[in-house]
Amino acid sequence: MTNKELDVMEAEEEAQLWEEEQLTAWLQREDWTVEELIDSLEGHGILGITQEEEPYIGLLNALPEGGERYTLESELARRAWALLSRQPDAQPIGDPPERLLYNLLMLCAGLAHPDELAEPLLALWNRRALQGEWEGLGLRYALSTALTSNQIDARLSNEWCAMLHGRPTQLLEGIDLDGFEGLLWMPESSTKRGEPYMDAIGKALREMAAHLEDNPERRPQLRGLIQRVKETYPDRATWDYDLLALADKHHFPGWAVECLPRLFFVRKGAGKTRTILLWQPLADYFEGASRQKYRAEGRVVQLSASEEIPAWLYTMAEKVEERRNSFPCHSERGLRGAVFDYLGELEIRELAHAREKLRSVRKRAVDENIRRSPESRTNLFSPPQQSSGNFDKRAGVRALS
Amino acid sequence: MVDRVFDRSNGGGHPLDDPLDTWMSRTPLDRYWAMSCNICCDHRVSREREAVLLRYFSAEIGPPEKRLEAAISRYLLKEVQRRRKPAFLHRGSNGANRFPDLGGHFASRGRLPTAARTRLPNPLNPDLWLARVLDLNGLTPVFLVARHKKLRPFSDFPRGTGRSPLRSRPPEVEVLAWLDSKLLGANKLQQRDFVAAALEAVELSRLRPQGAYQPTWATFWSRFEALAAEGPERWAAGLGLANRRRCARWLITLRYTVRETGGLVRPTTLDAGFNEYHFPSPPGVALQEGGHPVDLRLTPPAATLLPEFVHQQIHHPFRHWANAGFLLGRTEKPRHGWLVQRRGNHLALLQAVYGPGVSTWMSRCI
Secondary structure, three states: OOHHHHHHHHHHHHHHHHHHHHHHHHHHOOOOOHHHHHHHHOOEEOOEEOOOOOHHHHHHHOOOOOOOHHHHHHHHHHHHHHHHOOOOOOOOOOOOHHHHHHHHHHHHHHHOOHHHHHHHHHHHHHHOOOOOEEOOEEHHHHHHHHHHOOOOOOOOHHHHHHHHHOOOOOOOOOOHHHHHHHHHOOOOOHHHOOOOOHHHHHHHHHHHHHHHOOOOOHHHHHHHHHHHHHHHOOOOOOHHHHHHHHHHHOOOOHHHHOOOOOOOEEEEOOOOOEEEEEEHHHHHHOOOOEEEEEEOOOOEEEEEEOOOOOHHHHHHHHHHHHHHHHOOOOOHHHHHHHHHHHHHHHHHHOOHHHHHHHHHHHHHHHHHHHHOOHHHHHHHHOOOOOOOOOOEOOOOEOOOO | OOOEEOOEEOOOOOOOHHHHHHHHOOOOOOHHHHHHHHHHHOOOOOHHHHHHHHHHHHHOOOOHHHHHHHHHHHHHHHHHHOOOOOHHHOHHHHHHHEOOOHHHHHHOOOOOOHHHHHHOOOOOOOOOEEEEEEEHHHHHHHHHHHHHOOOHHHOOOOOOOOOOOOOOOOOHHHHHHHHHHHHOOOOHHHHHHHHHHHHHHHHHHHOOOOOOOOOEEEEEHHHHHHHHOOOHHHHHHHOOOOEOOOOOEEEEEEEEEHHHHOOOEOOOHHHHOOOOOOOOOOOOOOHHHOEOOOOOOOOOOOOOOOOEEEEOOOOOOHHHHHHOOOOEEEEOOOEOOOHHHHHHHHHHHHHHHHOOHHHHHOOOOO
């Protein structure tokens, strides 16, 4: 990086600092007026004239980051509350009023300060007076966005569920993904803020899986949603197991279970006993382990092993997990085909010492899958059946046979 | 021979090649060797931040290895600790280590197709709880200011031998003896009064020009909770707080939300200064996992990785300590030395969690 580029970067920082100083000075003034906030949300206020972007974006960007942000953010939220209390949905303010309302609601969404904003936004929702649109986006959609990030309890649960199911809501607007996000950000109660509401998330994921059922990109899209769940609450160390428990409890469809980040868990029991949870097509590899039950629509088998599990089985299961998690196509048989292909490679490359044993198990599974017609895909959910890879026209994946 | 700097191929002509080669070839393996590993492998340092470090490097005089050591310390002081907006908060130069902001996330809603939205990175929930361990012995400069201002519990804080009342530090043992006199044998109410006063003194110091002290290191409370129950030795070891002195340390734990930090960031080697107990997180690890502190416990080695983040120094009101259940403790053991073993344990744990690719990335370092 050249010195000139560094100078440009520093100049940009200075411009940013100027905006931060303007906003900070206003937020620290006690003699502020709501009219000043209205002007700013109309694009000609504290930060000067805004033309290139919506004014709320400029305001959010001008909030300084770091130690003072929380205090200033809270103050801006209190001022937004003051404007909301003028009921701009029922008594139009601004010219045009839609622009002001849109920017106010999106400012609330970006601030995400439920302590100050949850109640006034819920009051606005309760009035049922909001209508209109700005720049092609409905104001009710903007309200949904603001409410998503400003929830203190589960009061909007029914609204988000209706949105998720594509049913009419009382006022809010949005698609299934917006309903999903509403549930994802919704705490179970005011004392449980910052904790995921597991039941709501389980229902939301199941419903999204149902929506994606026929989507050719259903696997990457569902994985993206699952990742979203983990990213919103990354402090939870047990997500992988929790997601399997949710799939079990809320009856995720089989393909959705196969999109979970992990289907291989080993738990120590008394002595050398191990309880193993693993993806059903791999169950036959664990010879000597007794099958206790099937979970998550039969896609996961719970085994109990009384002897030490050989290290190569761990290696195999871990590597198959990676392959399963990167499979992009719609087809379930394609997934199995790809995985059995990969197992063949593993036998040759890395697990040569166990090659014959592995091959016999794999061949049995592959043969069985070949005999199964593609239409019988849904029957693969039934637990005792074995599924395996073969040629799948839709996915274009060829498995070893 | 060093072949990369900040995990980027150096093309055989990087200004830091010489000093890093010198550090890397040191025997026995020491803190300079550890720092050279960190600088070679820390992919989290952007080209922009590297360029600023190189400015400091070229401004120093003397042998290259001394210049690099000075540049790292100077970078920390000027760009991180004392800067109004520390380098780790800059969007332009440290964007890869920052979480997407909520405003940007919600602004994109409704304007993107569904498939594109599911691929967007997600912001952190601002209501998540963080944990921070604060070393009271390390607050000497803060207590000196408080004594100078004649604040009640600090009036008998020991004096240093120098002339300046704010800069001459008393010996560590005297600070410990003073803290013992306030906390050891005190009842819960007296302890609470003292910690409340100490937190007020920290805030008073923070608001002075040049008084802020960045960065603050934190982890997720839910991950720290298990350590919290194991006592102060584990809090300190688990979070990688080395104790280079022979003195015991008084620690308190604080609990507060992500929202209150004003911006949580994944740390880099440059934010840790010349700290051999810092260890970069492997490439490809999700931002949400943050960095990972080196657990300083030698036996048994740690079995889980904690995440670590940094943020700007913030006001810690008394409730932050109350939120953590008034955790206060005195550590006796030094946590220093055995560098190769401690870093080796950490690398083995990284391999166990993130796979064998980690050893390729850090191949020269253990």
